[in-house]
Amino acid sequence: MSKQHSSRRGKEIVLDLLSRGRVFCKRACTVLGGVAAIMLLLAFTRIPFDAHRWLGTAGGLCYQNPEVILVLSGSGMPSGPELMRCDEAARWARRAPRSQVLLVLPKDTVLAAAMVHELGIKGVSSDRITLLMHGRNTREQAMDVATNRSELLHRHTAIVTAPENMYRSLRTFRKLGFTQVSGAPTFDHALFDDLRYAHRSIGGKPYIPDVSSSTDLRYNFWNQLKLEITCLREYVALAYYKLNGWI
Numbered sequence: 501m502s503k504q505h506s507s508r509r510g511k512e513i514v515l516d517l518l519s520r521g522r523v524f525c526k527r528a529c530t531v532l533g534g535v536a537a538i539m540l541l542l543a544f545t546r547i548p549f550d551a552h553r554w555l556g557t558a559g560g561l562c563y564q565n566p567e568v569i570l571v572l573s574g575s576g577m578p579s580g581p582e583l584m585r586c587d588e589a590a591r592w593a594r595r596a597p598r599s600q601v602l603l604v605l606p607k608d609t610v611l612a613a614a615m616v617h618e619l620g621i622k623g624v625s626s627d628r629i630t631l632l633m634h635g636r637n638t639r640e641q642a643m644d645v646a647t648n649r650s651e652l653l654h655r656h657t658a659i660v661t662a663p664e665n666m667y668r669s670l671r672t673f674r675k676l677g678f679t680q681v682s683g684a685p686t687f688d689h690a691l692f693d694d695l696r697y698a699h700r701s702i703g704g705k706p707y708i709p710d711v712s713s714s715t716d717l718r719y720n721f722w723n724q725l726k727l728e729i730t731c732l733r734e735y736v737a738l739a740y741y742k743l744n745g746w747i
Contacts, residue, residue: 551727551731552664567596567656571603571615588660589684590619592660603616654678667734672747695718695719698712
């Protein structure tokens with residue numbers, strides 16, 4: 501094969517690859533654009549709220565006083581998620597004064613100390629709290645409890661975690677043999693106030709669109725959009741756990 505023919509063949513291969521790349525990019529952009537459009541439309545509906553609510557309640561809720569309050573942790577402290585977990589755990593601890601509080605979290609002594617302190621502020625004495633600090637995800641946390649506290653397998657346990665993580669957590673624990681686990685999800689409490697305001701009276705420019713009376717556009721749309729991302733991530737995690745046989 502001559503050098504000229506080899507060079508021409510090489511250029512044809514490069515051009516073919518570039519053509520395929522352009523086609524792939526166009527299709528990817530079309531798909532991503534379609535997904536983005538669907539997400540924007542869904543943000544104007546209550547579907548994201550219902551999907552998030554389902555993740556928090558579908559696995560079963562705790563209605564009676566538990567023997568064990570099991571808190572799954574993994575965020576920094578102080579932070580919204582961890583403070584809400586502490587608040588929910590303390591509420592159940594006050595309701596069931598004989599219950600044991602089990603904090604299951606990564607090996608982070610600062611986080612552990614901060615959560616124990618926060619629970620203490622909320623009325624949960626440290627002698628009721630046990631730490632398990634080996635779990636870096638829900639699967640590891642469930643295995644940690646099953647291995648080190650096997651006596652809890654058949655005790656009535658309320659799992660405290662974020663609503664989006666609740667369904668996967670309950671199924672993960674049940675897969676490992678826990679027979680009496682139920683959920684205590686940390687749902688946000690709604691703000692009951694009229695957040696409309698007078699645009700011009702607080703110095704709003706006349707040439708800027710007045711959205712002062714549209715709480716759907718100012719708040720609900722963006723909250724629903726965030727819930728879509730949260731739920732999408734969790735449904736992917738559920739699929740991953742299912743494929744691994746963890747749920």
